[in-house]
Amino acid sequence: MSERQQLHLNLFIHDTGHHEASWRLPESDPRADLDLGFHQRLARIAEDAKFDSVFLADSPALWGDPARRPSARLEPTVLLAALAASTTRIGLIATASTSYNEPYNLARRFASLDHLSGGRAGWNIVTTAGDAAARNFGLDGQPLHRTRYERAAEFLEVSAKLWDSWADDALVGDKDAGVHALPDRVRPAGHHGRFFRVEGALNVRRSPQGHPLLVQAGSSEDGKEFAARWAEAVFTAQPTLEEGQAFYADVKRRAVALGRDPEHVKILPGIVPVIGDTEAEARELEAELDRLIRPEYAREQLAALLKVEPERLAFDAQLPDDLPTEDDVEGSKSRYTLIVELARRENLTVRQLIGRLGGGRGHRTFTGTPVQVADTIQHWFEHGAADGFNVMPAVLPSGLEAFVAKVLPILRERGLFRTDYTGRTLREHYGLPRPGDRYALASAVPASV
Amino acid sequence: MSERQQLHLNLFIHDTGHHEASWRLPESDPRADLDLGFHQRLARIAEDAKFDSVFLADSPALWGDPARRPSARLEPTVLLAALAASTTRIGLIATASTSYNEPYNLARRFASLDHLSGGRAGWNIVTTAGDAAARNFGLDGQPLHRTRYERAAEFLEVSAKLWDSWADDALVGDKDAGVHALPDRVRPAGHHGRFFRVEGALNVRRSPQGHPLLVQAGSSEDGKEFAARWAEAVFTAQPTLEEGQAFYADVKRRAVALGRDPEHVKILPGIVPVIGDTEAEARELEAELDRLIRPEYAREQLAALLKVEPERLAFDAQLPDDLPTEDDVEGSKSRYTLIVELARRENLTVRQLIGRLGGGRGHRTFTGTPVQVADTIQHWFEHGAADGFNVMPAVLPSGLEAFVAKVLPILRERGLFRTDYTGRTLREHYGLPRPGDRYALASAVPASV
Ligand SMILES: Cc1cc2nc3c(=O)[nH]c(=O)nc-3n(C[C@H](O)[C@H](O)[C@H](O)COP(=O)(O)O)c2cc1C
Ligand SMILES: Cc1cc2nc3c(=O)[nH]c(=O)nc-3n(C[C@H](O)[C@H](O)[C@H](O)COP(=O)(O)O)c2cc1C
Numbered sequence: 032m033s034e035r036q037q038l039h040l041n042l043f044i045h046d047t048g049h050h051e052a053s054w055r056l057p058e059s060d061p062r063a064d065l066d067l068g069f070h071q072r073l074a075r076i077a078e079d080a081k082f083d084s085v086f087l088a089d090s091p092a093l094w095g096d097p098a099r100r101p102s103a104r105l106e107p108t109v110l111l112a113a114l115a116a117s118t119t120r121i122g123l124i125a126t127a128s129t130s131y132n133e134p135y136n137l138a139r140r141f142a143s144l145d146h147l148s149g150g151r152a153g154w155n156i157v158t159t160a161g162d163a164a165a166r167n168f169g170l171d172g173q174p175l176h177r178t179r180y181e182r183a184a185e186f187l188e189v190s191a192k193l194w195d196s197w198a199d200d201a202l203v204g205d206k207d208a209g210v211h212a213l214p215d216r217v218r219p220a221g222h223h224g225r226f227f228r229v230e231g232a233l234n235v236r237r238s239p240q241g242h243p244l245l246v247q248a249g250s251s252e253d254g255k256e257f258a259a260r261w262a263e264a265v266f267t268a269q270p271t272l273e274e275g276q277a278f279y280a281d282v283k284r285r286a287v288a289l290g291r292d293p294e295h296v297k298i299l300p301g302i303v304p305v306i307g308d309t310e311a312e313a314r315e316l317e318a319e320l321d322r323l324i325r326p327e328y329a330r331e332q333l334a335a336l337l338k339v340e341p342e343r344l345a346f347d348a349q350l351p352d353d354l355p356t357e358d359d360v361e362g363s364k365s366r367y368t369l370i371v372e373l374a375r376r377e378n379l380t381v382r383q384l385i386g387r388l389g390g391g392r393g394h395r396t397f398t399g400t401p402v403q404v405a406d407t408i409q410h411w412f413e414h415g416a417a418d419g420f421n422v423m424p425a426v427l428p429s430g431l432e433a434f435v436a437k438v439l440p441i442l443r444e445r446g447l448f449r450t451d452y453t454g455r456t457l458r459e460h461y462g463l464p465r466p467g468d469r470y471a472l473a474s475a476v477p478a479s480v
Numbered sequence: 481m482s483e484r485q486q487l488h489l490n491l492f493i494h495d496t497g498h499h500e501a502s503w504r505l506p507e508s509d510p511r512a513d514l515d516l517g518f519h520q521r522l523a524r525i526a527e528d529a530k531f532d533s534v535f536l537a538d539s540p541a542l543w544g545d546p547a548r549r550p551s552a553r554l555e556p557t558v559l560l561a562a563l564a565a566s567t568t569r570i571g572l573i574a575t576a577s578t579s580y581n582e583p584y585n586l587a588r589r590f591a592s593l594d595h596l597s598g599g600r601a602g603w604n605i606v607t608t609a610g611d612a613a614a615r616n617f618g619l620d621g622q623p624l625h626r627t628r629y630e631r632a633a634e635f636l637e638v639s640a641k642l643w644d645s646w647a648d649d650a651l652v653g654d655k656d657a658g659v660h661a662l663p664d665r666v667r668p669a670g671h672h673g674r675f676f677r678v679e680g681a682l683n684v685r686r687s688p689q690g691h692p693l694l695v696q697a698g699s700s701e702d703g704k705e706f707a708a709r710w711a712e713a714v715f716t717a718q719p720t721l722e723e724g725q726a727f728y729a730d731v732k733r734r735a736v737a738l739g740r741d742p743e744h745v746k747i748l749p750g751i752v753p754v755i756g757d758t759e760a761e762a763r764e765l766e767a768e769l770d771r772l773i774r775p776e777y778a779r780e781q782l783a784a785l786l787k788v789e790p791e792r793l794a795f796d797a798q799l800p801d802d803l804p805t806e807d808d809v810e811g812s813k814s815r816y817t818l819i820v821e822l823a824r825r826e827n828l829t830v831r832q833l834i835g836r837l838g839g840g841r842g843h844r845t846f847t848g849t850p851v852q853v854a855d856t857i858q859h860w861f862e863h864g865a866a867d868g869f870n871v872m873p874a875v876l877p878s879g880l881e882a883f884v885a886k887v888l889p890i891l892r893e894r895g896l897f898r899t900d901y902t903g904r905t906l907r908e909h910y911g912l913p914r915p916g917d918r919y920a921l922a923s924a925v926p927a928s929v
Contacts (some may be wrong), residue, residue, distance in 0.1 A: 043495070052658070055658060057655075059655075061655070061660060062651065063682065065595045065685060067564070071565070071763045073740065091585060091588070092680050092683060093680050097660060097661035097662075097663050098659045098661060098663050099658075101660055101662060102661070102683065103593040103684050104683050105596065105684065106585075106588050106589045106684075108558055109557055109561040109589050109592045109593055109596065112558040112559070112561035112562045113517070113561045113562060113564055114565070116520070116563070116565040116566050117565050121710050131582070131584075132585065133617055135540055135580075136580070136581065139540070139555050140555045140557075140558050143555040143558045144558055145558065146514040146515075146516075146554060147516045147554065147559065147680070154855055163680055165583040166677070167678050167679060168582055168678075168679075169676060176628055179764060184519035185779065188805060199551075202511065204510030206504040206505075206506075206508075206510070207775045208773065209501070209547075209548075210547045211546060211548060211549055212546035212547060213547070214545060214546050214547050217542070227618060228614075228615070228618045229615075229618075230616060230621075230819075231541050231542050231616050232542045233542065234512060234539075234540070234541060234543065234551065234552055235514065235552050235553065235554065236552045236555050238564075250558055269903075289707075325658045356499040370805075381665040399773065416564060424542040431826065473843040
């Protein structure tokens with residue numbers, strides 16, 4: 032069976048579930064967000080089910096009202112290192128910001144995670160929207176959207192130089208001669224750019240995957256251009272098949288224009304599966320969760336995102352007509368547009384919009400029976416909208432368990448999903464090549480010490 | 481038995497051992513430095529032996545000649561997170577630099593590690609000497625020694641505000657009312673200082689230990705002042721009992737002068753145990769290791785540290801007379817003085833000095849039988865030079881195994897070391913209090929979002 036005939040599945044772990052009210056269910060532990068055992072349990076379920084990877088979102092700021100839902104976040108590289116020691120095969124993808132990190136520190140943490148896990152590390156590269164994060168790092172507000180992506184591009188250049196600063200064959204371990212590594216196979220990064228100057232070599236050897244798997248999740252014009260240049264997998268929120276198809280074609284086309292193989296950029300839309308044995312049962316589960324949303328919290332966040340006063344959003348009216356355009360937004364451009372278009376297309380009231388966002392935050396909610404969910408997955412996969420999916424259960428772990436127990440067997444019966452891992456590394460799971468040893472054959476330059 | 485009658489032991493993990501030639505022994509794996517399994521094995525031996533903690537040194541730069549010895553380092557917070565998942569009781573102390581990190585990111589990683597490990601995280605706070613690290617972070621060379629310590633002091637202030645930004649009782653998890661945490665028990669850091677502006681609250685709740693255990697290892701005047709203010713445990717290199725006693729008294733005196741309880745600053749000198757069943761056997765092991773040192777590598781590093789041309793250091797002559805003084809050194813002041821004084825006091829040739837540094841890098845090497853090693857430990861502990869020790873085996877794991885199998889039983893027989901853990905957290909192992917919830921009773925200020 033060819034690679035393209037099998038889809039890829041990533042589990043997006045998000046405390047007690049992606050539905051903002053999931054923590055209020057009787058089954059949920061309100062302290063799960065900081066509990067290692069909870070995350071180990073999820074990662075092991077996903078690994079037993081042969082998912083390609085687990086994934087953690089992140090931002091270096093307290094985000095939203097702490098009353099509303101769990102708002103604490105274990106730092107993802109640290110949490111995934113603990114999960115690396117608790118699993119053996121599943122990939123581990125951490126989000127980290129290029130706007131609020133230094134390349135030497137971050138490239139090193141990902142190289143360390145790749146060594147620790149035997150080649151299972153991935154980096155979801157984000158530029159971090161919002162003033163709250165900026166104000167935790169000495170700034171008055173967020174840098175311009177364009178500037179954030181320019182910094183991101185240079186950040187990746189530096190990171191690649193650091194990951195490649197040791198040739199794959201630099202370590203010789205010659206005990207008799209007393210030569211541990213060959214100094215002329217270790218080269219300084221020697222990077223002097225607009226945002227960064229990084230002189231030395233990384234103090235971690237080239238890792239099992241060469242580079243961690245590079246993942247990206249920005250969908251603005253700048254975001255898609257960045258994805259086409261750097262991303263090997265793209266997480267995206269696509270509310271309809273048609274939009275999914277357009278996005279898929281757009282990113283692949285941009286990658287080809289940059290000389291890349293379109294098979295080497297996997298498109299993974301988010302899906303929020305809400306599964307019931309009957310359609311009515313699934314809808315009832317969804318309705319139960321929506322009833323637990325406190326709309327006054329959600330309205331405040333929606334107003335901030337739309338840049339209007341909360342009082343201008345009447346619960347039972349549609350959105351005001353005079354909203355800013357994407358060009359006026361310096362935060363998360365594509366998210367802004369997605370929400371406004373969703374509301375306008377479906378003539379949603381503010382209350383209805385809040386329900387839709389509270390569940391899947393703009394991602395496609397697949398509510399139905401296991402066969403219906405499997406059908407939709409297959410349809411998207413076979414009609415040019417997805418190479419796989421970012422699975423975002425509304426409730427964790429029960430929504431994941433339902434997906435694994437009921438939907439995966441159908442996908443496997445149809446030959447669409449693996450029955451066992453065939454590779455060892457995250458790149459092997461996704462069918463992506465290991466980056467070549469760029470400097471291995473370059474002329475020798477002595478290492479900086 | 482009172483707390484003071486029991487000593488504390490920390491295992492300093494340093495790839496295949498603290499002797500620079502340890503990797504050349506037949507038993508050593510030259511790739512151990514990046515191998516999770518190797519580190520898990522060491523941590524489990526130390527935990528089975530009831531050590532208080534394991535510890536990892538660090539610098540964000542490739543340090544030294546890659547030919548000479550293993551020079552790669554897994555980033556410590558990430559490695560210790562993996563070890564947290566592989567152990568249950570032992571403390572986990574990671575070195576991290578205040579000069580090349582941002583407080584929000586680092587405070588968060590330590591809070592995350594403390595949650596993950598159930599209260600076992602410690603931070604060895606360093607200011608990082610040397611130009612190589614500075615040049616990986618956009619600087620031309622290292623900031624002044626004084627400036628680095630000023631930044632460190634403010635870094636700790638900010639970190640404490642972040643760790644305390646959630647009151648211990650902020651989380652209520654009230655499912656019926658839909659209130660996850662009490663917003664008025666979450667306060668922004670609101671820090672505006674000379675080096676840092678950090679506005680928001682941490683996005684991690686207050687951790688099991690309140691703050692990670694704070695450890696420090698600088699021994700210059702500025703370093704000791706910093707330790708007296710912030711450190712709860714101090715690693716130090718003390719080549720003789722008299723110097724150890726003077727340092728011990730000095731740091732405790734400074735702590736008292738700042739209003740602290742001297743029992744709350746544990747002094748832990750390094751020891752390099754080289755153990756044989758007879759004294760002759762121990763000396764032979766030491767000599768075998770020293771024969772494996774390649775002196776031309778070591779001379780280059782020594783020359784850099786002393787700020788002289790390598791050719792001026794003749795192997796069979798003593799150090800030149802006209803070396804700089806500590807005041808001229810902007811890097812590691814106390815280390816510089818320690819080495820020069822060691823050479824002068826014992827009239828060592830360059831070759832002899834290199835042998836001494838290659839073994840213990842200035843730390844006290846205890847070479848002898850198990851009883852002799854235990855005697856020396858007891859003598860230092862009972863004569864005001866140590867509250868415990870930073871154990872630095874010349875060869876790992878065999879030197880650790882010998883220490884555990886042969887020296888620990890003697891210390892236990894004498895009632896000097898625990899037979900089992902009595903506490904759960906790292907602070908409990910060291911008999912140190914959990915910092916109080918400083919802001920818990922302060923007036924409510926709404927959280928930044
Ligand atoms: C599935 C998914 C996950 C995301 N996770 C994060 C995240 O963890 N942190 C973050 O700052 N942004 C995250 N984003 C947002 C984007 O990465 C990006 O920062 C945002 O869309 C702004 O970029 P844009 O303006 O190019 O769309 C995520 C987006 C998607 C679709
Ligand atoms: C046991 C021990 C471990 C140390 N580990 C580190 C380390 O990992 N990284 C580092 O930069 N400095 C380390 N140091 C050095 C000191 O923390 C400090 O940075 C150095 O001595 C310079 O400070 P000073 O000038 O105050 O002595 C260590 C020192 C000792 C005694």
